Amino acid sequence: MWEKFYSKNGLAAKKIAKVLIELEKGEKIPRVSDYSDTLSIGRGTVQHALRLLEEMKAIKLEARGHLGTYLMWKDDDILLEIAGIAPLIGSMPLPYSRKYEGLASGIVEAFETVGKRVNLIYMRGGANRVEALRTKRCDYAVVSKMTANATLSKYPNLKILESLGANSYVSSHKVFLVGSEHPGVQEGMKVGVDRESLDQMQLTLAEFKGRNVQFVDVNYMQLFDKLQAKEIDATIWNVDEKKMIQTFKSISLQSPEARKMSKDTSEAVIIIDSDREEEMKEKWNSVEKDRILQIQKSVERGEIIPRY
Numbered sequence: 001m002w003e004k005f006y007s008k009n010g011l012a013a014k015k016i017a018k019v020l021i022e023l024e025k026g027e028k029i030p031r032v033s034d035y036s037d038t039l040s041i042g043r044g045t046v047q048h049a050l051r052l053l054e055e056m057k058a059i060k061l062e063a064r065g066h067l068g069t070y071l072m073w074k075d076d077d078i079l080l081e082i083a084g085i086a087p088l089i090g091s092m093p094l095p096y097s098r099k100y101e102g103l104a105s106g107i108v109e110a111f112e113t114v115g116k117r118v119n120l121i122y123m124r125g126g127a128n129r130v131e132a133l134r135t136k137r138c139d140y141a142v143v144s145k146m147t148a149n150a151t152l153s154k155y156p157n158l159k160i161l162e163s164l165g166a167n168s169y170v171s172s173h174k175v176f177l178v179g180s181e182h183p184g185v186q187e188g189m190k191v192g193v194d195r196e197s198l199d200q201m202q203l204t205l206a207e208f209k210g211r212n213v214q215f216v217d218v219n220y221m222q223l224f225d226k227l228q229a230k231e232i233d234a235t236i237w238n239v240d241e242k243k244m245i246q247t248f249k250s251i252s253l254q255s256p257e258a259r260k261m262s263k264d265t266s267e268a269v270i271i272i273d274s275d276r277e278e279e280m281k282e283k284w285n286s287v288e289k290d291r292i293l294q295i296q297k298s299v300e301r302g303e304i305i306p307r308y
Contacts, residue, residue: 012041012049017083020059020074021115028068029061058082076115087117088283090270091129091138094122094221095308097240099170102299103142103268104308106292114286120308124221125196126151133158133271140272140280144169146264147198148271161280162270164289168296169268170238173203173258174250176223178233184251185211185234192218192226192235199265204236206258238265 016035023029030038035046053059060073080087088111095101104120111118121138123129126147133141134155143151148160175185191213193204197220204215216232224241226232227248236253239245253259272280298304 009045009048009052012039012045013052014083015039015041016046016049017053017058017079018085020053020071021076021079021083021085023071023074025071025073027071029071031068053079053082056082077117080117087119088140089119089121089138091132091141092120092122093126093129093142094124095306096221097238097242098300098302098306099240099296101306101308102296103164103168103292105299105304105306106295107142107287108308109295110287110289110291113288113291116283116286124219125194126198127196130155130158130271133273136273139276140270142268142270144199144265145267145269146202146261148269149264150198150202151271157274158271159274159277160269161272161277161284162289164268164270164293166263167266168293170266171240173199173236173238173262173265174252175207175254176227176235176237176244176248176250178227178230178248185213185254187212189213189233190216190231192216192223192232194218194220194223196220200236203253203258203261203265206261207236207253207255209255209257 016039019035020029032043032046035041036043050061054061056078058075058078059071061069062072063069090107092104093100095104108118108120121132123132126143129138129141129143130147130151132138140161145163152158152160185208191204191208193215194200195217200220218226218232218235220237223235223237224244224247227235237244239250244250253262270284295304299306
């Protein structure tokens with residue numbers, strides 16, 4: 001059946017599918033002559049194309065004589081595939097916290113609310129998500145404002161499309177200590193740092209600048225285990241990961257430089273390739289930022305189940 005879409009009728013069906021995606025169920029569809037004129041295809045081809053879309057279970061039409069033909073049902077997923085309009089692919093942080101689960105759920109639902117689909121991939125480390133965007137493995141990437149600013153200076157072809165506001169990425173960062181006997185950071189401590197997480201690395205280097213500590217390279221997914229096993233004495237991480245807060249003593253950042261940085265690490269931004277700016281603006285403009293944040297907060301409060 002799909003091979004038919006390489007025929008003349010199939011190519012016409014692709015064009016018509018793009019039009020039908022924008023219609024609501026129960027609406028009257030354009031006349032055959034309208035399709036013929038606007039798409040520059042013959043009337044017979046239009047009729048064959050509409051039948052092909054019905055055969056593919058993409059649509060169900062109802063002819064009502066002189067009143068015209070109505071779209072009684074449609075499958076947007078099939079229409080999108082036929083039209084060659086793939087859903088956007090966004091690169092997100094690993095959803096280890098309620099905040100990230102809420103952000104992912106908010107993006108998915110906000111797109112669905114306006115009848116659009118979006119797929120999400122999850123990658124550890126802002127640098128890796130930026131690389132996925134640069135190598136066109138995704139259409140946009142979600143990173144912190146701090147990571148975005150560092151990235152934009154290095155890759156001028158990337159730009160911020162949307163900023164989601166303070167506390168949309170993380171609530172705050174703190175220094176986590178291996179034992180309650182430590183009143184704070186002490187000389188000679190082993191400090192965990194993840195060099196693939198630009199935020200965590202920059203905050204760590206700023207907070208411990210000039211201190212006599214030993215930096216230990218650690219994947220941020222291992223920070224909890226490394227602290228618990230006492231393989232490191234301290235690390236910086238966000239307070240949204242509940243098991244860290246519940247298990248280890250934490251203290252506020254002391255370095256003025258680190259505290260200033262932490263403001264930019266709290267805000268989520270959407271970055272894109274500037275070559276696709278118009279296309280991405282068109283697809284994101286219909287999505288309500290407030291809706292994304294509303295869903296995120298509801299997930300964080302446990303009012304709704306995450307869905308991403």
